[in-house]
Amino acid sequence: MRSIKEKYLALSGGIGGAKLALGLSRVLDGSALTIIANTGDDFEHLGLYISPDVDTLLYTLAGINNKESGWGRADETWNFFATARELGMESWFQLGDKDIALHLYRTNRLRQGISLSAVVQELASKLGIALRLVPMSDAPVRTMVDTEIGVLAFQEYFVKHRCEPKVKGIRFAGSETAQPSGGFRAMLEHPALCATIICPSNPLLSIQPILSLPGLEKKLSNSKAPVIVVSPLVRGQALKGPTAKMMQELGLGTGVPAIARLYQGIAQGIVIDSSDAAYSEQLEALGLQVLATNIVMETLADKIRLAEELVQFAREFSGQ
Amino acid sequence: MRSIKEKYLALSGGIGGAKLALGLSRVLDGSALTIIANTGDDFEHLGLYISPDVDTLLYTLAGINNKESGWGRADETWNFFATARELGMESWFQLGDKDIALHLYRTNRLRQGISLSAVVQELASKLGIALRLVPMSDAPVRTMVDTEIGVLAFQEYFVKHRCEPKVKGIRFAGSETAQPSGGFRAMLEHPALCATIICPSNPLLSIQPILSLPGLEKKLSNSKAPVIVVSPLVRGQALKGPTAKMMQELGLGTGVPAIARLYQGIAQGIVIDSSDAAYSEQLEALGLQVLATNIVMETLADKIRLAEELVQFAREFSGQ
Numbered sequence: 001m002r003s004i005k006e007k008y009l010a011l012s013g014g015i016g017g018a019k020l021a022l023g024l025s026r027v028l029d030g031s032a033l034t035i036i037a038n039t040g041d042d043f044e045h046l047g048l049y050i051s052p053d054v055d056t057l058l059y060t061l062a063g064i065n066n067k068e069s070g071w072g073r074a075d076e077t078w079n080f081f082a083t084a085r086e087l088g089m090e091s092w093f094q095l096g097d098k099d100i101a102l103h104l105y106r107t108n109r110l111r112q113g114i115s116l117s118a119v120v121q122e123l124a125s126k127l128g129i130a131l132r133l134v135p136m137s138d139a140p141v142r143t144m145v146d147t148e149i150g151v152l153a154f155q156e157y158f159v160k161h162r163c164e165p166k167v168k169g170i171r172f173a174g175s176e177t178a179q180p181s182g183g184f185r186a187m188l189e190h191p192a193l194c195a196t197i198i199c200p201s202n203p204l205l206s207i208q209p210i211l212s213l214p215g216l217e218k219k220l221s222n223s224k225a226p227v228i229v230v231s232p233l234v235r236g237q238a239l240k241g242p243t244a245k246m247m248q249e250l251g252l253g254t255g256v257p258a259i260a261r262l263y264q265g266i267a268q269g270i271v272i273d274s275s276d277a278a279y280s281e282q283l284e285a286l287g288l289q290v291l292a293t294n295i296v297m298e299t300l301a302d303k304i305r306l307a308e309e310l311v312q313f314a315r316e317f318s319g320q
Numbered sequence: 321m322r323s324i325k326e327k328y329l330a331l332s333g334g335i336g337g338a339k340l341a342l343g344l345s346r347v348l349d350g351s352a353l354t355i356i357a358n359t360g361d362d363f364e365h366l367g368l369y370i371s372p373d374v375d376t377l378l379y380t381l382a383g384i385n386n387k388e389s390g391w392g393r394a395d396e397t398w399n400f401f402a403t404a405r406e407l408g409m410e411s412w413f414q415l416g417d418k419d420i421a422l423h424l425y426r427t428n429r430l431r432q433g434i435s436l437s438a439v440v441q442e443l444a445s446k447l448g449i450a451l452r453l454v455p456m457s458d459a460p461v462r463t464m465v466d467t468e469i470g471v472l473a474f475q476e477y478f479v480k481h482r483c484e485p486k487v488k489g490i491r492f493a494g495s496e497t498a499q500p501s502g503g504f505r506a507m508l509e510h511p512a513l514c515a516t517i518i519c520p521s522n523p524l525l526s527i528q529p530i531l532s533l534p535g536l537e538k539k540l541s542n543s544k545a546p547v548i549v550v551s552p553l554v555r556g557q558a559l560k561g562p563t564a565k566m567m568q569e570l571g572l573g574t575g576v577p578a579i580a581r582l583y584q585g586i587a588q589g590i591v592i593d594s595s596d597a598a599y600s601e602q603l604e605a606l607g608l609q610v611l612a613t614n615i616v617m618e619t620l621a622d623k624i625r626l627a628e629e630l631v632q633f634a635r636e637f638s639g640q
Contacts, residue, residue, distance in 0.1 A: 047428045077399045083421035087446050097417040101403035108367040126407050 013206020017199030018060035023303030030130030040143035040209030139178035195314035333526020337519030338380035343623030350450030360463035360529030459498035515634035
């Protein structure tokens with residue numbers, strides 16, 4: 001464990017981000033690590049407040065995630081869901097029996113007037129998670145995907161339509177006024193902040209909602225701590241999800257250089273897969289320091305090793 | 321099946337009432353039978369609107385009830401409940417994974433502004449129940465039990481404290497203003513009403529909330545159709561639940577004659593168990609016509625036979 005005086009901030013979406021977050025949680029002391037979760041995917045469904053990226057982080061960090069599907073809980077059962085379908089309730093979003101308990105807990109606490117940050121912290125504690133897991137904002141920001149078949153709320157695009165409709169644009173409803181959560185702001189301004197890590201999450205759907213918060217990009221630029229991106233692409237493809245497809249549809253280019261361009265002016269470092277090492281010079285020309293290593297995180301050992309290398313890379317920026 | 325012109329109304333609580341309701345549903349045409357469910361037990365729990373007697377009736381009439389426990393669904397699983405307990409949510413009221421779907425359906429529909437009557441009718445249809453199942457009122461009436469340890473909401477008394485505290489009184493909060501539901505009123509005034517049957521339910525906890533509605537006792541008295549009580553006691557004991565214990569604690573006496581006194585002025589007939597036939601004269605002296613038969617309903621055949629005898633008994637009142 002490193003000194004608890006060093007602080008690390010990691011911005012994360014769901015699956016890929018949660019894998020790195022788990023690695024970081026094994027490398028850094030809990031008090032040194034704050035994970036900021038994207039809440040642009042959050043939605044209300046069957047009267048339940050559902051926060052998919054927060055939940056993937058909670059379940060992954062608690063070691064109770066479903067490793068096969070990448071979402072939801074391990075050893076889940078589906079009797080609620082089957083019954084709900086029999087009753088004719090909307091059934092395009094799968095809700096496991098155990099998962100429902102978490103949703104109901106959060107929904108009830110929010111109705112009691114507790115902030116989302118406080119509820120997430122309660123859930124993290126109850127699940128035995130030592131680090132700070134903080135939603136990007138306590139106010140609603142909702143990712144809306146403009147597609148060839150119309151504007152879709154994120155979950156409709158992602159789950160109901162399985163990312164199939166061609167994307168024409170993305171916007172984050174509410175992001176003009178939503179403030180970064182208190183825990184997020186405090187860490188951004190923390191004098192001991194060593195680095196802000198952008199996890200290997202979809203830049204358009206998972207990271208952009210966070211960066212869209214008012215003043216956020218400026219706060220990142222003003223921070224003395226470097227911003228380090230971990231590439232969500234390996235050999236031009238996302239390991240999971242529609243990142244490459246969406247970037248192409250939006251004319252944002254392909255591969256790691258396209259990712260780097262998205263973060264130009266924000267990031268100072270980038271971690272790419274060894275298989276993409278040939279792009280290093282091109283990335284350096286964009287003003288980025290590059291670490292090429294194996295970024296595919298299959299085992300826990302992979303996650304820990306990548307986290308170790310990443311922390312070392314970050315410390316080099318601050319000359320430690 | 322009898323002529324659909326004859327109408328029957330049955331007032332019911334949970335388990336015992338649901339058994340007779342099931343028998344009646346096999347003897348009478350669906351359009352001839354309206355079951356009025358006690359909603360005095362209803363409560364909000366974990367943000368869900370729960371209606372225990374309605375649900376016992378729904379599950380029993382749909383043939384998906386748990387016959388061992390007497391409440392909830394058959395082949396139920398408990399993963400929601402176990403997880404909710406792990407999260408520190410209130411866990412004194414058991415909620416099965418399948419059961420939750422029904423509660424969430426109802427809660428969401430009520431939030432949308434649909435009446436409880438309409439929601440119950442929707443659920444009955446979805447579960448393939450042909451008869452009319454109608455909550456006693458669309459407005460809240462809440463059974464409050466005054467006990468030696470203080471006033472308890474019904475479910476707290478019944479489930480949390482397992483009916484153990486000595487009862488000093490019972491009141492029905494909201495009953496001064498709650499109107500009988502439209503479906504209930506329509507049947508009470510229906511010219512073809514042949515009988516109002518009071519199911520073998522706890523008179524104090526399940527039937528009294530219904531009778532406490534404004535003008536209800538008068539409507540029953542004014543009805544040309546007889547009111548026939550099926551005794552909830554056999555040899556002085558309830559087959560399930562705290563009827564005998566509560567009646568004793570409230571100084572209301574014991575056994576079938578005490579039941580009859582509770583319904584004096586309301587009922588014209590009473591169906592008692594053959595083992596209690598010795599009380600017949602005493603009951604007749606209270607102005608009641610008596611049918612003594614086997615009222616223990618273990619098998620479906622028991623339920624159907626009792627329902628047949630009951631309908632025959634009712635028809636004798638109207639001289640058919």
